[in-house]
Amino acid sequence: MAFDTVEVTDQLLGEGDIPPVHEVNAAGASPFLLTADHYGRVLPRALGDLGIAEGELVRHIAWDIGIAGVAEPLAKMIDAHLIAQRYSRLVIDCNRPPGVASSIPVISEETAIPGNENLSAAAKEMRRREIFDPYHGRIGAAIDARVRSGKPTVLVALHSFTPVYYGDPRPWHIGTLYHRDTVLPRLMLQHLRGESDLVVGDNQPYAVSDITDYTIPVHGEARGLINTGIEIRQDLITDETGQQRWAERLARILREIAATLHKDGMA
Numbered sequence: 473m474a475f476d477t478v479e480v481t482d483q484l485l486g487e488g489d490i491p492p493v494h495e496v497n498a499a500g501a502s503p504f505l506l507t508a509d510h511y512g513r514v515l516p517r518a519l520g521d522l523g524i525a526e527g528e529l530v531r532h533i534a535w536d537i538g539i540a541g542v543a544e545p546l547a548k549m550i551d552a553h554l555i556a557q558r559y560s561r562l563v564i565d566c567n568r569p570p571g572v573a574s575s576i577p578v579i580s581e582e583t584a585i586p587g588n589e590n591l592s593a594a595a596k597e598m599r600r601r602e603i604f605d606p607y608h609g610r611i612g613a614a615i616d617a618r619v620r621s622g623k624p625t626v627l628v629a630l631h632s633f634t635p636v637y638y639g640d641p642r643p644w645h646i647g648t649l650y651h652r653d654t655v656l657p658r659l660m661l662q663h664l665r666g667e668s669d670l671v672v673g674d675n676q677p678y679a680v681s682d683i684t685d686y687t688i689p690v691h692g693e694a695r696g697l698i699n700t701g702i703e704i705r706q707d708l709i710t711d712e713t714g715q716q717r718w719a720e721r722l723a724r725i726l727r728e729i730a731a732t733l734h735k736d737g738m739a
Contacts, residue, residue, distance in 0.1 A: 484516050484602045492603045493610045494556040496544050502552035503624040503730055503739040507611060507687055508543045509567040510536035510631060511556035516603075522562055523586030532634040533580040534560045538709030539632045542719050546630075549723035550730075555614060557607045562588070564599040566607050567629075567686050574684075581638065611691050624739040626656060627692040627699035628726070632706045633677050645708060647673030649701030651680040652693050656700040659732060663725045677703060698738060 485492075494511065513535035515522060521529065528534065540556070547554035557566045562585055568575040576596055578588045618625045629649075635642055646664060650657035657674075664672045680701055682689045692699030702722070709715045733739035 482598070484518055484598045486516075486518065488517050490514060490558055492557060492559050492606050494558050495610070496547045496554040496556075497551065498553050498614075500547065500551045500553045502550050503626045503733065504550060504552040504726060505611075505614060505618070505625050505627050506543060506547055506552050506554040507627070507629045507691075508536070508539055508554065508556035508631075509565075509607075509629065509687055510561045511540050511543065512558035513560045514558050515560055515563060519563065519587055522588065524562075524583060528583050529560070529562075531583075532632075532706060533583055534562050536630075536632040537634075537706040538715055539630050539704070541712060541715030542632075542704065542709055542722070543630050545716060545719040546722055546726075549719060550726050552726075553614060555607070555611050557603075559603050564604050566604055567631075569683070569686050570596075570600050570604060572683070608686070608690070611687070615691060615695060615697070624733075625697050626730075626733065626739050627688070627697045628656075629687045629692075629699070629701040631701060631703045632709060633703045635705055635707045637677070642677050642705065643671050644673035644676055644703075645670045645705055647676045647678070647703040649675055649678055649680050649688075649703060650699070651682075651685075651688065653697075653699050655733075655738065656698045656729070659729045660700055660702070660725070663728060667721070673703070698733070 513529060543554055543556060562580060564576050565574060576588050576599060578585055615625055648657045648660040661672060661674055664670055680688050688699050688701055704718055709718055730739060
């Protein structure tokens with residue numbers, strides 16, 4: 473399994489590599505701005521397979537399984553702008569502060585990532601400059617444009633989570649994640665708990681923090697936006713039927729929340 477650490481070049485993405493940012497419905501009228509930090513699992517050609525087996529590259533360690541199939545139809549259903557990241561979180565995790573160990577992991581769960589070992593500062597910076605920065609730069613620019621035009625902005629970060637982590641089963645079907653903002657999480661929890669068939673996580677299976685997250689703290693909290701993260705269990709959205717079902721459910725809930733926020737003068 474060959475891989476190339478691209479230590480001898482000054483460019484990571486080249487001919488044959490796709491742009492890191494994927495967008496849907498950029499002119500959408502909805503107050504919701506959707507993000508998907510772990511939408512894709514593409515690897516830059518220069519990095520080969522990072523020294524790991526293909527079977528590992530389709531697991532949850534490489535991306536948020538199923539979230540692409542939920543995020544795109546959801547954006548269209550509610551007329552929202554979606555900004556997504558195409559490259560694998562194993563190259564650089566776009567929901568981690570650059571510089572922390574989990575930003576470019578040398579081990580993910582129990583899988584070693586040889587292509588991430590012993591990277592120079594320049595190699596790490598290259599990944600940030602060509603993948604992380606364009607993605608977050610686009611989110612920031614979209615928010616700036618909305619602010620200038622007086623368009624309300626409610627940030628929803630879409631993720632999925634593995635049903636079993638380090639051998640521990642997770643009972644939640646969906647979780648609402650948050651830190652400082654309690655407006656949107658409270659409404660999400662209220663609506664999700666109104667669905668009789670769901671086990672709902674309140675800051676489960678993860679909680680947002682400045683140390684473990686980037687998108688919500690930087691684009692949501694630091695900019696004073698109403699925000700939340702949503703985590704859907706991956707076994708529920710592995711196929712198109714499940715993805716469509718969850719997109720429809722979230723679309724219905726988000727429409728109801730948008731009406732509440734509008735009535736209260738918040739969106």
